[in-house]
Amino acid sequence: MTWRTKPHGKRSAPCGSRPRSDPQGALRLPWGLNFHEIADMELLEMRWPQVAALSKDTPVVFPIAALEQHGHHMPLFTDSLLCGEIIRRAKEKLADRVLFAPLQWLGNSHHHLDFAGTMSASPRVYLDLIADMAENFIFHGFRRIVFVNGHGGNTLPAQQSLFEVRQKVRERDDLLLLSSTYWSLGTDPRTKMPSLHQTQMGHACEYETSMMLRIASHLVGDYKNAAPVEFGKAFAPASRAWITKDRTVPGHIGYPHLATAEKGETLFQVFSADVVALLERVLAWDGKEWDA
Helix, strand or coil, X not given: CCECCCCCCCCCCCCCECCCECCCCCEECCCCCEHHHXXXXXXXXXXXXXXXXXCCCCCEEEEECCECCECCCECCCHHHHHHHHHHHHHHHHHCCCCEECCCECCCCCHXXXXXXXXXXXXXXXXXXXXXXXXXXXXXXXXXXXXXXXXXXXXXXXXXXXXXXXXXXXXXXXXXXXXXXXXXXXCCCHHXXXXXXXXXXXXXXXXXXXXXXXXXXXXXXXXXXXXXXXXXXXXXXXXXXXCCHHHCCCCCXXXXXXXXXXXXXXXXXXXXXXXXXXXXXXXXXXXXXXCCC
């Protein structure tokens, strides 16, 4: 979080925050920190009284990702690096209205364990871990919790964890508990860049390799000679249980050889805009409506 003090204290209080006034009307917290000094809300840099003073309608975002194999050409931390960049861009638009928790890099990645370096929380452990993250902030009084996910293996566990949390607080009617995956929020990136070959996110694929080329090209290996690995149909429309080595020998799925940094920038723009649009809906929620 960045701290800035303007010479004449003209900065307005962050939207969603609830400052207190002294008898002279100055916006000042009881422990002496002027609210005008708070430029954005990064949980890892805040003090507990600052968090306590926020409006409980402030959305709380938990980025969740992974540390797992990404083929021969991509780093293990790919999902976390890419999700982190999506969140960084979202913060540029929402930093004074949304509380951002640190990225949770340990994910549910057991399906990748046949590839060295992968780290994973067992499914039940992972469910309980991220459920606790949400429950902690419900206990602190916050009502709008959003998971922003950057790893496919987290999608179902994240949904299940919030489903279980909701059952525990079934007497409440003022909670908004949302699980989202940044590449599944609605916009087809091919509408912005028709040269994209893939129709969906893969693994260490055209999409992820392009995005990594955009932000950390020095971490990308020989992607141009990575042979395509088809997605397959996996008995669709049924859902087949699988582990990664069922689908790929090198570890990637998709068309990494088609990646470019230009495609990566477009993908970041599309996906981060979708995250911002979702969080704007969360901010606008009236506290009761089922569908906003």
